Amino acid sequence: MPRSSSRSLSSSGMSATSPAAQQHQAQRVALVTGAGGGIGRAIALALARDGLQVIALGRHADKLAATRALVEAGGGVCSAIVGDLRHSAWHAELAARAPRIDVVVHNATSFPVYGNLEEVPSAQFDEVHETVVLGPAR
Numbered sequence: 001m002p003r004s005s006s007r008s009l010s011s012s013g014m015s016a017t018s019p020a021a022q023q024h025q026a027q028r029v030a031l032v033t034g035a036g037g038g039i040g041r042a043i044a045l046a047l048a049r050d051g052l053q054v055i056a057l058g059r060h061a062d063k064l065a066a067t068r069a070l071v072e073a074g075g076g077v078c079s080a081i082v083g084d085l086r087h088s089a090w091h092a093e094l095a096a097r098a099p100r101i102d103v104v105v106h107n108a109t110s111f112p113v114y115g116n117l118e119e120v121p122s123a124q125f126d127e128v129h130e131t132v133v134l135g136p137a138r
Helices: 021-026 038-049 063-074 091-097 123-135
Strands: 030-035 053-058 076-081 103-106
Touching: 030 038, 038 053, 038 063, 038 103, 053 063, 053 091, 063 076, 076 091, 103 123
Parallel strands: 030 053, 030 103, 053 076
Antiparallel strands: none
16 A cells, blocks of 8 residues: 655645645644644644744643744744633634635644533533634634
């Protein structure tokens, strides 16, 4: 079975990690929700490695600071915004930092308590819906 390459091609046909692709991407800004750890952090690092400016959004300042430090240690550009997708308080800060967003990676999520469906409080379903569905549409 042939091995797949870890490099991808951009819409211009350039390898995403080539210097030409990085220069092309340098003006692009990516917003990554849930960027404080796990998959969100990995996505922020990958986008920065490909030359995009990253705005890391999450609920925990300390975790976002760690993501920002890792991006910057790799030579990337990252700013962090502490915010919860369920509330709009962070919108003004985002607008001030980035007049435009070219890429949005909606990675943030919320999980209800595990149990029988009829036993899960409706407020927890509301939280999931606000985070996963409504939050990114705001």
